[in-house]
Amino acid sequence: MTAPGAMLAWADLWLRFWDNAFYQQALLGGLAVALMCSVLSVFVVLKRMAFIGQGISHAAFGGFGAAVLAQALLPAMESVLARDLIVACFCVITALGIGCLSRRGKLSEDTAIGIAMVAAMALGVLLMERAAREPGYVPPPLHAVLFGDILFITQQEVWTVWIMAALIVAAVAAAFKELVFFAFDEEAARAFGVRTGLLYYGLLVALGLAVVAAMKTVGVILAGALLVLPGASARLWSIRVGWVTIISAVIGLGGLALGFVLSLGLEKFSTGPLIVLTLVAILAFSYAVRALRLALRRRRAGGRAKP
Amino acid sequence: MDAKHASDCWYAGPDHVGEDVLCVNGLSFSYPDGTEALRDVNLHVQTGSTLAVIGPNGAGKTTLLKILLGLLKGYAGDVKVAGLPPAAARLRGNVVSWVPQRAQQPPEFPATVAQVVRMGLVGKTGMLAAPKRQDLQYAGHALDVLGISHLADRPIGEVSGGEYQRAVIARALAPRPRLLLLDEPTVGVDEAGLEVFSALMRQISEEFGVTLVIVSHDLRTVVPECQQVACLNRELHFHDSPSRLTPELLEDVFRCKLTGWFPAGGRHAR
Numbered sequence: 001m002t003a004p005g006a007m008l009a010w011a012d013l014w015l016r017f018w019d020n021a022f023y024q025q026a027l028l029g030g031l032a033v034a035l036m037c038s039v040l041s042v043f044v045v046l047k048r049m050a051f052i053g054q055g056i057s058h059a060a061f062g063g064f065g066a067a068v069l070a071q072a073l074l075p076a077m078e079s080v081l082a083r084d085l086i087v088a089c090f091c092v093i094t095a096l097g098i099g100c101l102s103r104r105g106k107l108s109e110d111t112a113i114g115i116a117m118v119a120a121m122a123l124g125v126l127l128m129e130r131a132a133r134e135p136g137y138v139p140p141p142l143h144a145v146l147f148g149d150i151l152f153i154t155q156q157e158v159w160t161v162w163i164m165a166a167l168i169v170a171a172v173a174a175a176f177k178e179l180v181f182f183a184f185d186e187e188a189a190r191a192f193g194v195r196t197g198l199l200y201y202g203l204l205v206a207l208g209l210a211v212v213a214a215m216k217t218v219g220v221i222l223a224g225a226l227l228v229l230p231g232a233s234a235r236l237w238s239i240r241v242g243w244v245t246i247i248s249a250v251i252g253l254g255g256l257a258l259g260f261v262l263s264l265g266l267e268k269f270s271t272g273p274l275i276v277l278t279l280v281a282i283l284a285f286s287y288a289v290r291a292l293r294l295a296l297r298r299r300r301a302g303g304r305a306k307p
Numbered sequence: 308m309d310a311k312h313a314s315d316c317w318y319a320g321p322d323h324v325g326e327d328v329l330c331v332n333g334l335s336f337s338y339p340d341g342t343e344a345l346r347d348v349n350l351h352v353q354t355g356s357t358l359a360v361i362g363p364n365g366a367g368k369t370t371l372l373k374i375l376l377g378l379l380k381g382y383a384g385d386v387k388v389a390g391l392p393p394a395a396a397r398l399r400g401n402v403v404s405w406v407p408q409r410a411q412q413p414p415e416f417p418a419t420v421a422q423v424v425r426m427g428l429v430g431k432t433g434m435l436a437a438p439k440r441q442d443l444q445y446a447g448h449a450l451d452v453l454g455i456s457h458l459a460d461r462p463i464g465e466v467s468g469g470e471y472q473r474a475v476i477a478r479a480l481a482p483r484p485r486l487l488l489l490d491e492p493t494v495g496v497d498e499a500g501l502e503v504f505s506a507l508m509r510q511i512s513e514e515f516g517v518t519l520v521i522v523s524h525d526l527r528t529v530v531p532e533c534q535q536v537a538c539l540n541r542e543l544h545f546h547d548s549p550s551r552l553t554p555e556l557l558e559d560v561f562r563c564k565l566t567g568w569f570p571a572g573g574r575h576a577r
Binding site for chain 1: 399
């Protein structure tokens with residue numbers, strides 16, 4: 001493509017974005033989701049809770065099945081908000097269940113997650129099949145649940161996710177130094193007077209809510225990606241956890257916006273997977289930059305040692 | 308920062324000297340499955356002194372530490388840390404501090420040595436608040452005393468095991484606790500390291516006026532700096548000055564022949 005051709009294509013994209021309220025709304029909602037997930041992802045990565053994120057997001061599929069069945073049986077549950085509420089309850093309860101099983105029961109955390117994850121997926125499929133048998137009810141496409149439907153986000157949902165993002169960011173800011181100590185060494189944090197139980201279950205609830213929100217943009221299969229990738233990339237840029245959190249938010253917001261623009265340009269492809277692959281590309285880039293920086297530092301140190 | 312000035316305000320103060328900072332009366336504890344861990348333990352530790360609690364594996368040392376930190380409930384008997392119940396003392400954040408066993412160092416955690424030391428202030432500062440300037444100065448002073456201030460801006464994952472241990476001790480000292488509990492501090496420490504450890508304990512005790520309780524299965528932990536030693540094997544077998552410790556008694560506590568143990572007073576007998 002020639003340079004003027006590329007310019008025209010970009011201008012076209014730009015105009016298309018500003019002409020279409022759907023696109024603007026979708027981007028606005030997606031940014032809120034990216035913000036809350038990327039802030040939480042720092043602690044998911046540092047506390048090694050990535051598998052819990054996966055577990056909760058797969059559990060959301062079970063919640064979605066329950067919500068679909070409720071909508072099929074009860075016309076009063078028609079609204080999207082009711083559906084989200086059911087999924088949110090399901091996610092938070094699963095998250096707390098995983099926490100309780102692994103902290104109080106005899107199960108190890110990964111076993112508890114493995115069980116909850118497959119049980120919720122299986123339940124979700126059966127509930128959705130049952131709902132499809134209801135005469136006159138057309139279930140939502142499975143694809144939208146699994147890989148996200150960001151372009152269909154409503155204005156009300158945009159408001160909801162921004163309020164959720166604000167609450168989660170505020171909670172993380174309020175308990176930041178406690179969370180850092182908790183992630184660094186939970187046992188020591190407890191001995192130093194940090195209420196670690198409160199932090200652990202609070203983090204699980206926040207993860208449950210973030211997964212529900214992430215479901216809208218990237219779907220349940222890829223929600224875990226938003227809860228891991230920004231934090232994993234940001235960690236490579238700084239040795240100070242405060243900066244890591246800020247960088248993670250920037251990477252999350254930037255990755256979402258970039259993936260979104262790509263999906264506008266490549267109209268035939270889904271937004272969710274494009275966002276996830278953009279974040280993976282950012283991670284690869286971060287690794288490359290770090291490797292380069294380390295190599296340069298070693299070279300400089302070597303050069304100094306020689307004479 | 309003016310280290311000398313900070314050190315002046317640090318001293319526990321004459322008002323506490325001679326008081327018992329730790330009072331344990333008739334402490335017994337059994338786990339829910341019926342295993343008896345501690346039976347009728349009595350301990351009294353004066354402010355500013357140093358106590359070594361030694362005993363074999365499974366003697367209830369860790370249980371005792373957890374009770375002193377208020378992490379285990381359901382014990383019988385009376386435990387007071389600086390006059391407070393242990394759980395209340397822990398939540399204050401500046402009464403009792405803990406140096407965990409030489410734990411695995413988180414390899415890639417994005418925090419500097421100074422940040423890890425400042426973590427010790429978290430309980431004292433409380434949620435929704437930033438640490439006070441004076442507390443930050445104390446944290447910096449702890450770095451100085453432990454000889455790691457030149458590492459302050461290094462990532463915690465890149466320092467050596469010994470330096471990490473010093474950072475963890477500085478973290479415990481940062482909130483200016485009255486009582487410092489050290490869990491197996493000499494694990495993996497060689498003979499030369501032991502001299503350093505001994506000097507460090509003396510320095511900490513002098514500089515900070517803090518009471519030290521060292522819990523270990525390692526007899527070498529009974530350094531000359533310990534005014535008192537207690538032998539624990541479910542029950543307390545001995546609680547007195549180390550000079551009165553006999554090999555027979557130790558063999559009784561550890562339930563085995565102890566070769567290589569040296570006569571009363573320890574290797575560094577003055």
